[in-house]
Every structure is written in C-alpha cells, then in structure tokens.
Amino acid sequence: MTLHTDDTTDGTDALGRGDREPLLTVRDLRTHITTEGDPIRAVDGVSFRIDRGETVCLVGESGSGKSVTCQSLTGLVPQPPAEIVGGTVDFDGNSLLELEDSDLQAIRGSHIAHVFQNPQSALDPVYTVGDQLVEAITIHETVSEREAVDRGIELLGRVGIPNAAARVDDYPHEFSGGMQQRVAIAIALAADPDLLIADEPTTAVDVTVQARLIELFRELIDGGMSLLLVTHDLRVVAALADRVLVMFGGTIVERGPVEELFDRPAHPYTRELMASYDGVSRRDDRSARGAIPGDGCRFRGECPHAVDDCAGGDQPAFHPVESRDAHRAACVYYGPERDPATIGDPTVENERRLLGGPGGESRE
Amino acid sequence: MSERIGGADERSDPLLEVEDLETHFPITRGFLRREVGRVRAVDGVSFRIDRGETFGLVGESGSGKTTTALSALRLEEPTGGEIRFDGESVTDLSGADLRAFRRRAQLIVQDPNDAFNPRMTVGEAVAEPLALHGMNDAERRRRIVADLLERVGLAADDADRYPHEFSGGEKQRIAIARALVLNPDLIVADEPTSALDGRVQSDVLALLDDVRREFDVAVLFISHDIDVVRQFCDRLAVMYLGEIVERGPTAEVLNDPAHPYTRVLLGSVPSLDPSDRELARPLTDSVPEPSDPPAGCRFHPRCPDVIAPADVDLEPDLWRTVAAFRFSVRTGELPPEIDAARGTEDPEPGIDETTVREAFDLPGELPDDRAEEGVAAAAEAIARGDLDAATDTLAEAFPTVCGRESPADGDRHERQVRCHRYDSAVEATPRSSSRTLETDG
Numbered sequence: 001m002t003l004h005t006d007d008t009t010d011g012t013d014a015l016g017r018g019d020r021e022p023l024l025t026v027r028d029l030r031t032h033i034t035t036e037g038d039p040i041r042a043v044d045g046v047s048f049r050i051d052r053g054e055t056v057c058l059v060g061e062s063g064s065g066k067s068v069t070c071q072s073l074t075g076l077v078p079q080p081p082a083e084i085v086g087g088t089v090d091f092d093g094n095s096l097l098e099l100e101d102s103d104l105q106a107i108r109g110s111h112i113a114h115v116f117q118n119p120q121s122a123l124d125p126v127y128t129v130g131d132q133l134v135e136a137i138t139i140h141e142t143v144s145e146r147e148a149v150d151r152g153i154e155l156l157g158r159v160g161i162p163n164a165a166a167r168v169d170d171y172p173h174e175f176s177g178g179m180q181q182r183v184a185i186a187i188a189l190a191a192d193p194d195l196l197i198a199d200e201p202t203t204a205v206d207v208t209v210q211a212r213l214i215e216l217f218r219e220l221i222d223g224g225m226s227l228l229l230v231t232h233d234l235r236v237v238a239a240l241a242d243r244v245l246v247m248f249g250g251t252i253v254e255r256g257p258v259e260e261l262f263d264r265p266a267h268p269y270t271r272e273l274m275a276s277y278d279g280v281s282r283r284d285d286r287s288a289r290g291a292i293p294g295d296g297c298r299f300r301g302e303c304p305h306a307v308d309d310c311a312g313g314d315q316p317a318f319h320p321v322e323s324r325d326a327h328r329a330a331c332v333y334y335g336p337e338r339d340p341a342t343i344g345d346p347t348v349e350n351e352r353r354l355l356g357g358p359g360g361e362s363r364e
Numbered sequence: 365m366s367e368r369i370g371g372a373d374e375r376s377d378p379l380l381e382v383e384d385l386e387t388h389f390p391i392t393r394g395f396l397r398r399e400v401g402r403v404r405a406v407d408g409v410s411f412r413i414d415r416g417e418t419f420g421l422v423g424e425s426g427s428g429k430t431t432t433a434l435s436a437l438r439l440e441e442p443t444g445g446e447i448r449f450d451g452e453s454v455t456d457l458s459g460a461d462l463r464a465f466r467r468r469a470q471l472i473v474q475d476p477n478d479a480f481n482p483r484m485t486v487g488e489a490v491a492e493p494l495a496l497h498g499m500n501d502a503e504r505r506r507r508i509v510a511d512l513l514e515r516v517g518l519a520a521d522d523a524d525r526y527p528h529e530f531s532g533g534e535k536q537r538i539a540i541a542r543a544l545v546l547n548p549d550l551i552v553a554d555e556p557t558s559a560l561d562g563r564v565q566s567d568v569l570a571l572l573d574d575v576r577r578e579f580d581v582a583v584l585f586i587s588h589d590i591d592v593v594r595q596f597c598d599r600l601a602v603m604y605l606g607e608i609v610e611r612g613p614t615a616e617v618l619n620d621p622a623h624p625y626t627r628v629l630l631g632s633v634p635s636l637d638p639s640d641r642e643l644a645r646p647l648t649d650s651v652p653e654p655s656d657p658p659a660g661c662r663f664h665p666r667c668p669d670v671i672a673p674a675d676v677d678l679e680p681d682l683w684r685t686v687a688a689f690r691f692s693v694r695t696g697e698l699p700p701e702i703d704a705a706r707g708t709e710d711p712e713p714g715i716d717e718t719t720v721r722e723a724f725d726l727p728g729e730l731p732d733d734r735a736e737e738g739v740a741a742a743a744e745a746i747a748r749g750d751l752d753a754a755t756d757t758l759a760e761a762f763p764t765v766c767g768r769e770s771p772a773d774g775d776r777h778e779r780q781v782r783c784h785r786y787d788s789a790v791e792a793t794p795r796s797s798s799r800t801l802e803t804d805g
Binding site for chain 1: 424532561629637643644645651696703
C-alpha cells in the first residue's frame with residue numbers, strides 16, 4: 001500500500017468539502033494485462049475518490065489506462081487477459097473487488113451505470129428501445145409492464161428524445177448516433193444510479209450533439225448523481241469536471257480542482273497535453289518513443305526535465321502545487337528539494353491558449 | 365515543382381478551382397432501381413486553393429465535406445459543376461490524363477488501418493505509387509522510400525516491416541510518406557488525425573505542416589475538429605447540408621464567425637476555460653436529411669438568427685422564442701411535458717393553451733397583435749393534439765425570407781457568407797457581434 005498516492009491523504013477534506021460524503025473510494029488499484037510475454041501494468045497504483053453529486057474526470061491519451069481503470073471498478077474488465085492484482089474499491093460501504101460476480105452485477109444494474117463511446121455496445125439491435133428500457137427498469141423494480149413502458153417513455157423524454165411516446169417502439173438503428181447515445185444514457189438511468197461511469201461518451205458524436213449531451217450530463221449531476229467521466233478531450237473536461245485526474249502510463253500524475261489545474265497545469269505531461277491544443281509547442285523528438293518505464297515517474301522517458309530522482313521505486317509522491325493542498329502533482333520538481341519555477345511558468349502559455357482559442361475564447 | 369501558369373494575377377496562383385460542384389446520389393427502389401429521390405451530398409460548392417496553401421473544409425457528419433473532396437479528385441463522380449487543376453479542366457479527364465492528374469493530387473484517409481495492405485511491407489506500400497506510375501528502377505524506388513521514411517520521423521529500415529508493427533500515429537506518418545512519394549502539388553487529407561489523440565495527434569499535424577512547407581504542396585484539409593483546423597489551415601470553408609455557408613481566412617472566421625451556423629458550431633465547442641461553460645444552441649436540434657433539405661437557407665429551421673417577417677414587431681429575444689416555437693413544433697421537438705401528455709392515450713391529456721405557452725417559454729400575451737393571434741391559434745391546436753394544424757398555422761403566421769429564398773454568397777470583409785443577414789436586398793441587419801464576444805465583455 002502506497003499511502004502517498006491516496007486521495008484521502010491529499011487534503012481534499014481540508015477544502016471545505018466536508019459536507020459532501022464520499023461515494024466511491026479507490027485505493028492503490030492495480031490491473032495488469034497479460035497477452036504475450038510480460039504483463040502490462042495498465043493500471044498501476046491509482047487512488048481517488050468521488051463524492052456524491054461530484055463530477056470527476058479521468059483524462060489521458062489512448063493507452064494511459066483510464067478506460068481499464070473505470071472498467072476495473074465494477075469488474076467489467078475482461079479477466080483474463082486482465083487481472084486486478086491489488087487495491088480496494090469502496091462504494092457506499094461495499095468493497096467491490098471482494099464481491100461475488102452476482103452481487104457485483106446487482107450493483108452495476110442499480111447503483112453504478114456505465115455509458116460507453118459506442119452506444120451500439122449497450123443497445124441490442126433486435127429489440128426495440130422500449131423493450132430494452134422495460135428490461136432495465138424491471139430488473140430492479142417490481143412494476144407492471146404498463147408502468148414500465150410509461151417510465152421508459154419518461155426516461156427517453158428526460159434525455160431529450162423528441163416524440164418519445166412514438167419512438168419507444170423504434171429499433172436502435174432508427175436513431176442517429178447522438179440519439180443512440182441518449183437512448184443508451186436513458187437505459188443507464190433506468191436504475192436511477194448513484195454513479196454514472198461514462199467512457200468517452202461524446203467522442204463519436206458531432207460537436208453540436210456533444211453540446212447537448214454535456215447539458216444532459218449537467219442536468220443529471222444537478223439531480224444529485226455522481227459522474228466519473230473518462231475522456232481524452234480537455235474541452236469536455238473543462239465543460240464538466242469538478243475535479244480532474246490526469247493519467248499517464250497507468251498512473252495518476254496530477255490531480256486537482258478543474259479551475260486550478262487548467263489555470264496552472266503543473267506536471268510536465270499535463271503541460272504537454274494542454275499545449276497540444278494550441279500547436280505552439282512542438283516536441284523535439286517526434287519519432288517513436290521507447291516503452292514507458294514500469295517504475296518511478298512513467299513520463300520520465302519523454303520529459304524534457306527528467307532527472308535521476310525520477311527513476312526507481314513507485315511513482316513520485318504527490319506534492320502540492322503552489323501550496324494548494326487540493327491541487328497536486330506527482331513530480332519531483334514540486335518536492336521540497338526542488339523549485340518548480342525551473343520547469344517554466346504554465347500561466348503564460350495558458351493565457352496564449354485561451355486567447356488563441358476558436359471563437360469561444362476570443363477576448364475583446 | 366510545376367511552373368507558374370500565365371494569366372493568374374500576382375496575388376494568387378490558383379491550383380485547384382472548384383465551381384458550383386454538385387454531387388448527387390440517386391436513391392433507388394425496387395428491381396428496376398427506379399430513382400425515387402436524390403441525396404444532394406454536395407450541392408453547388410465553390411472554392412479555390414492556391415499553390416502551397418492549406419485550405420480547410422469544416423463541417424459535421426453529413427455536411428458533404430468528404431464527398432466534396434473526393435469529387436474534386438474525381439474519386440467520386442460529380443453530377444455537375446467544374447473542376448480546374450492548374451488552370452486546366454479535369455471535369456472530363458479520363459484514361460492517361462486522369463492518371464496524370466491523380467499523380468499530382470494525393471489522398472490521405474482518416475483511418476490509417478484502412479490505408480495499407482497488411483501483406484505488403486511499408487516499403488512496398490510507399491513505393492507502390494512510383495511503380496504504378498512507371499518507375500521501374502527498384503534500387504531508385506528503395507532510395508526514395510528510405511529518404512521519405514526518415515523525413516517523416518521513421519527509420520529507413522522500417523521499410524521492411526509490416527503495417528501492423530506500427531502504432532496509429534506511425535501509420536499515419538507512413539501514409540504521409542506515401543502521399544509525398546510522387547511529389548504532388550496537392551494533398552487531400554480527410555480527417556488525417558481524427559483516429560489519433562493528444563500529443564500524437566499534434567505531432568502528426570506538425571509533421572504534415574513541416575512537409576507541406578518543405579515540398580511546397582497545397583493541402584485540402586477535411587476536419588470536424590476546430591482545434592486542428594485552427595492550427596493547420598490558412599483559409600477554411602464551413603459546410604452545412606451540402607453547401608458552403610461561410611469561407612474566409614481561418615483566424616477571421618474562427619475569431620468572428622459571421623454565419624449563424626458557424627456561430628452555433630463554434631459556440632458548441634466547449635471553452636478550455638472551465639469558468640466559461642456556456643454552450644450555443646440552435647433553435648432545433650434535428651438535422652434535416654440531405655435528400656430533403658429545407659427550402660431557402662438550409663439552416664433556417666435551426667437558425668437562432670432567422671429573420672422575422674417585416675410586419676411582426678417583436679424584440680429579437682422574443683422573436684427567437686417564437687421562431688423556436690414554430691420550428692420545434694414542425695420537427696416534433698416538443699418539451700417533455702407536452703410530449704409526455706401526447707403520449708398517453710388519455711383523451712384529455714390535461715394540457716391547455718397556457719401549459720403550451722409555458723412549456724415553450726412564451727409569454728401569456730405577445731405585444732404584437734398578429735404574432736399573438738398566430739401563437740394563440742397554434743397553442744390551441746397543440747392543446748387539442750393537432751400538431752399538423754399547429755405547424756401550418758405557425759408557417760402561415762410567421763413566414764420568413766430565410767425559408768423562401770436561397771441566400772446568395774454575400775461579402776463581408778475578407779469572406780463570403782451565404783446568409784440573408786448579409787444580403788443588402790433583405791431588410792435585416794447582421795448581428796453586430798457573436799455570442800461569445802457579447803458574453804465575454
């Protein structure tokens with residue numbers, strides 16, 4: 001157990017958030033995947049918590065381990081080839097990793113719901129959306145068929161499907177991509193979940209459709225639901241997150257409230273990720289990079305500021321950024337021995353990014 | 365490097381000129397494949413790309429941007445219009461002439477996995493166009509390929525490996541190398557970085573930018589991603605339902621979008637500033653079918669700036685509410701409370717005129733008598749459950765020039781905007797500033 005990566009020790013409680021109660025607490029989660037040869041440490045010591053009514057975004061590039069992390073929470077990750085080799089997941093008093101499959105399934109069906117990038121994966125093409133809604137509703141609730149259909153229509157209306165009463169008899173393929181995602185969300189909401197885990201839910205849809213889905217998520221959050229949103233899109237993060245976890249190489253490298261993290265991205269990786277939005281920074285070496293190391297700071301092979309301390313042991317400890325307890329970076333430059341000023345000032349580039357944004361960020 | 369053609373004025377040196385391009389696909393039924401309709405995928409599109417320029421085609425799915433690009437390369441057969449490449453018409457080219465044109469205009473596709481034959485080495489794949497176009501000297505091909513692979517950030521001996529051994533970003537580098545191998549004047553890149561994310565995406569974009577400068581090649585860049593277009597393109601055109609609605613220099617269009625659709629599109633992109641969470645919204649969400657586009661301006665049923673009838677006197681915000689009412693009823697995008705009431709088989713669904721007005725944010729009484737009359741009649745019809753009658757009533761009470769006449773391309777500063785708001789013959793002032801500028805202060 002590595003306490004320094006534990007969210008409960010990073011001061012989030014000291015932020016006046018004491019009135020909120022933790023819904024999900026993940027400690028030192030480790031999921032390894034073995035296909036051929038050595039296991040890949042897809043998730044390697046991830047800890048975080050989500051409070052009731054809170055939106056936490058897990059952001060990173062393909063292969064960072066963000067999807068495997070959220071699939072590990074409720075046992076959705078295929079085992080084998082994956083294996084959850086360590087950690088605890090506490091959800092509302094239940095230790096999820098210790099539950100039997102059937103109990104886990106019951107929690108997935110009622111308290112935790114998933115939405116994926118591809119809505120087709122959640123929809124059965126040979127049943128009408130009404131059938132699928134009724135099934136989802138009756139799994140956890142004893143209601144008559146008639147009541148279940150009415151509730152299904154209500155759910156479709158709630159997620160913004162026009163003419164829901166007529167469309168409840170349509171098949172999934174009769175809906176557009178954006179509407180299919182709404183149907184998938186409606187089915188996920190059938191159980192009135194406490195936590196929605198959404199993995200790249202807007203990545204496959206057009207930007208105007210994404211805007212409506214973002215608004216839908218906001219409404220659901222306002223209704224008290226918690227959201228764990230997995231995405232590579234920093235704009236979606238900025239639009240929805242309360243708190244952000246930045247993942248690289250199976251580890252969280254930076255965490256903090258969304259405003260602080262976007263205003264002062266601290267970890268060199270987070271800065272590179274943000275710079276990729278404005279095109280001002282070009283990485284020197286664009287050729288293929290070596291494998292991500294399995295110890296110490298996983299980013300050190302690509303980091304322009306890497307020093308000897310970055311290697312070895314677990315990942316670097318989380319240090320507060322500018323003495324703010326809630327905003328922390330797992331980078332040696334924020335430790336007592338070094339000065340983060342030596343790796344540059346992110347606020348300058350941040351200003352430039354906001355000024356150069358498309359339409360939306362123009363400042364007069 | 366091709367010679368400059370005569371006759372072009374000094375300021376510009378057009379490489380590709382597309383005029384009134386039209387690509388319709390027939391919709392056929394039955395054994396005899398009788399044509400029952402046409403998908404107007406590209407419907408009167410004009411643009412020009414200068415030598416060495418990067419030109420972006422931006423739009424959402426179904427806007428026709430990919431069909432436009434494929435038609436410009438004659439990879440899709442246009443049903444109308446004129447395409448000129450380097451001053452010469454390519455509209456009717458065939459055989460050897462068409463092949464010669466295609467050598468000078470190369471395509472990069474979105475998914476690098478679709479681009480390669482898995483049984484061919486990377487070297488063979490990159491050299492394939494050389495062999496196809498008659499370079500028989502294997503040693504020379506090998507040298508060219510090795511040079512290009514190194515140029516795109518791979519190693520010369522990667523030529524002997526197979527596509528599956530490379531990551532998505534590396535495959536797209538190989539695709540760039542292959543596009544460059546014939547030394548083209550134009551590269552058409554169709555969403556070349558959409559399958560990539562984060563830093564790999566911007567790396568590939570930076571590479572494309574470097575090589576197009578180095579090889580002095582023009583790029584027609586197709587993308588739905590505003591961030592990518594902003595980084596890459598000199599000029600851009602925004603497409604909606606088969607038409608270009610606005611085109612101009614990238615910074616101009618993105619910083620001060622003129623067409624209402626461009627505003628909605630850009631306003632839908634979340635800000636990178638978490639304290640600015642406002643998102644634009646069109647009047648209605650339903651995107652019409654390209655086989656049956658709305659009359660007049662194709663965006664008008666969704667347009668927040670749709671022009672009010674001259675004899676209706678309402679404040680702009682109130683007119684927008686009325687217009688949203690009109691078009692939501694037409695598309696069936698009803699507020700949940702009205703929608704739910706319609707769904708029950710209860711003969712008296714319990715909605716009345718007041719419920720309808722409240723659901724659509726309409727005031728109890730409109731200050732304009734004519735408008736009030738139309739709204740009241742429509743609300744009453746909806747309460748009765750007769751949506752068709754309400755739709756007709758509203759169409760009659762609130763006709764708009766936007767639904768009657770197709771707008772022409774109007775000039776505004778350095779750009780062309782296809783919107784009646786910029787048409788001097790129509791009495792409607794352009795909105796002074798965009799949503800974002802208004803709210804940011």
